[in-house]
Amino acid sequence: MTAAGADAPTPGAPIKEPRFGFLRRTYAMLVKELIQLRRDRLTFAMIIVIPVMQLLLFGYAINTTPRHLPTAVLLQEDSDLGRSILKALENTAYFKFTREVHSVAEFDDLLLSGRVLFGVEIPRGFERAVRRGDKPAVLVAADATDPVAAGSALSALGQIVQTALMHDRVGGDPANPPFEIRAHARYNPAASSRLNIVPGLVGTILTMTMLIFTALSVTREIERGTMENLLSMPITPVEVMLGKILPYVGVGFIQASLILGIGVLLFGVPLRGSLAMLALLSTLFITTNLAIGYTFSTLVQNQLQAMQASMMFFLPSILLSGFMFPFAGMPIWAQYIGECLPLTHYLRIVRAIMLKGSTLENLQYDAIALLTLMLIAMTIAVTRFRRTLD
Numbered sequence: 001m002t003a004a005g006a007d008a009p010t011p012g013a014p015i016k017e018p019r020f021g022f023l024r025r026t027y028a029m030l031v032k033e034l035i036q037l038r039r040d041r042l043t044f045a046m047i048i049v050i051p052v053m054q055l056l057l058f059g060y061a062i063n064t065t066p067r068h069l070p071t072a073v074l075l076q077e078d079s080d081l082g083r084s085i086l087k088a089l090e091n092t093a094y095f096k097f098t099r100e101v102h103s104v105a106e107f108d109d110l111l112l113s114g115r116v117l118f119g120v121e122i123p124r125g126f127e128r129a130v131r132r133g134d135k136p137a138v139l140v141a142a143d144a145t146d147p148v149a150a151g152s153a154l155s156a157l158g159q160i161v162q163t164a165l166m167h168d169r170v171g172g173d174p175a176n177p178p179f180e181i182r183a184h185a186r187y188n189p190a191a192s193s194r195l196n197i198v199p200g201l202v203g204t205i206l207t208m209t210m211l212i213f214t215a216l217s218v219t220r221e222i223e224r225g226t227m228e229n230l231l232s233m234p235i236t237p238v239e240v241m242l243g244k245i246l247p248y249v250g251v252g253f254i255q256a257s258l259i260l261g262i263g264v265l266l267f268g269v270p271l272r273g274s275l276a277m278l279a280l281l282s283t284l285f286i287t288t289n290l291a292i293g294y295t296f297s298t299l300v301q302n303q304l305q306a307m308q309a310s311m312m313f314f315l316p317s318i319l320l321s322g323f324m325f326p327f328a329g330m331p332i333w334a335q336y337i338g339e340c341l342p343l344t345h346y347l348r349i350v351r352a353i354m355l356k357g358s359t360l361e362n363l364q365y366d367a368i369a370l371l372t373l374m375l376i377a378m379t380i381a382v383t384r385f386r387r388t389l390d
Helices: 003-007 021-039 041-061 080-091 104-113 126-132 147-166 193-215 217-224 227-231 237-267 275-299 303-320 332-339 342-356 364-389
Strands: 069-075 095-101 118-122 137-143 180-186
Touching (some): 080 126, 095 104, 095 118, 104 137, 137 147, 193 217, 193 237, 217 303, 275 303, 275 342, 303 342, 332 342
Antiparallel strands (some): 118 137
16 A cells, blocks of 8 residues: 555545634634725724714713703883893803894794794883782793703793892892793693604604615615616616605605604694695605615615615714704704704604694795705716716
8 A cells, every 4th residue: 555545534534623723714704804894995984983973972962951042032121120031041041042023923933933942022011010019921932842952941930030130129029029930831831752752753764764765776776787777778867866766755655644643643743734735845855865865875886885874874863853852952063964964854844833833934944955955965866876877
């Protein structure tokens, strides 16, 4: 028998496991995955960006006790006591007077449109009534559609009377003050959180689902190999985009109807405004999110990256839109970012229509903002898709 024959394995004998074979194979797979992760820049970026984004947003942008809330004042008389009351309100750091109105109608319009969260009315003849001992009232109307934003400010009103008297020469027994602060929480007097959350869930769920649906549209075609057939057809980029978006408009409309129906029937959320206008503006919001999702699908290379891009857009949307935390309590830079998010404007729209009965005239700013964001997203999507065609 030759030496080679002596070294040959016996037929049927078990193959001997190489030394450290398990560790070597595991190490090889580890190296392979690290190389693949390094090549997938979007995934690697999400590992860094998402925790940093959450930390910065929660640390700097989120404030559960908002201050300097926009407030309108209807000053029907210019008196020393009236100015002392306004100064006392500002000193609480909850109220910031941004508008001075001259009629009750203008006062109500600002609250309906959401441009202010509070309104202070000092009636005519107020100081004279105080000196006569008639004990008049200062009206503070609050937009209570967001109970968190309004609650802290309303609770601070108890100290206003004595603070105002310290800055004025009006006497009086502290136990029996010469005037009162009469707070009126409008649109949600019971401060029910469900009246705030349920309408907001409509926009939040639509944002998540609509982004994901269309973010996968183009990348799915590429991964399945059907993009070449699509590009060979006599069809324009706009027609491709509309053909992919329009079916999901119906899907989004069904989702919105389902959520609103459950909210009204099971949770008692009122619908004080026009249902037709709510449907029209909801369709605009759905189309805007679909256009943004379609834009993501033209920027990424596969479905995993499309999902990741959608989540990176969804995270700041729920944190900076006013859904989870009061929008007015965020710093200015965070509010600027929030104004660029479709969910911010839709939350104002759906809450205003359902809880306040607001009209399109009250909501024209948010409607125009949604339309602008939709046109920008569609323009970017068509431009990117044309580059794909080239």
